[in-house]
Amino acid sequence: MPLRVRVCDQLDVVDDAVTAFAVEGVTWPVIVTRIGGELVAFPGVCPHEDVPLEDFGVIEGGEVRCRVHGYRFDLATGTCEHMPALNLRRYKITLVGSEVWVDLL
Numbered sequence: 001m002p003l004r005v006r007v008c009d010q011l012d013v014v015d016d017a018v019t020a021f022a023v024e025g026v027t028w029p030v031i032v033t034r035i036g037g038e039l040v041a042f043p044g045v046c047p048h049e050d051v052p053l054e055d056f057g058v059i060e061g062g063e064v065r066c067r068v069h070g071y072r073f074d075l076a077t078g079t080c081e082h083m084p085a086l087n088l089r090r091y092k093i094t095l096v097g098s099e100v101w102v103d104l105l
């Protein structure tokens, strides 16, 4: 059974922006954005060295680039072109009315 939590309202989501939403009991916030009209949610931490993506992440062309070392993560697949062993997790999204819920587990 998934651990599904409410993260935000769709009205709070900004296209192509790294907007972080705190979730009670979770260390890192959840980032929710819209890429080409599609909602995307992922953890607010870089998989490389645990830095906050709300401070160091930039969305460019369907990827999030971490400004610490420049690694890019494809937001459709989570893959990293610079270091294939790294993967940015993407959360499954469920809409409940206008609310955005994600499966953390």
Ligand code: FES
Pocket: 046, 047, 048, 049, 050, 051, 066, 067, 068, 069, 070, 071
């Ligand atoms: S800490 Fe993000 S790319 Fe290195």
